[in-house]
Amino acid sequence: MPSMWAVLEARQKAAAVRVEDLEAELERVRAALAGRTPLSPRFGADNRRSAF
Structure with a gap:
């Protein structure tokens, strides 16, 4: 057995x-x-509100 x-x-x-x-x-x-530009906050993944 190893120490x-x-x-x-x-x-x-x-x-x-x-x-x-x-x-x-x-x-x-x-x-x-x-080489990629960041997404606009308007189109980010955290924007889950409805447009209505």
Whole structure:
């Protein structure tokens, strides 16, 4: 059975890899959104009131 220290080191390394993957994904999303203009508040997702 591996020691608790070895288990914690393995978990830390796995978490670091996940963080790197998420940072790369965030950069891809930012790059994809860089050319888009924000929606007008009039047409935003939070505008749920009826026009009547």
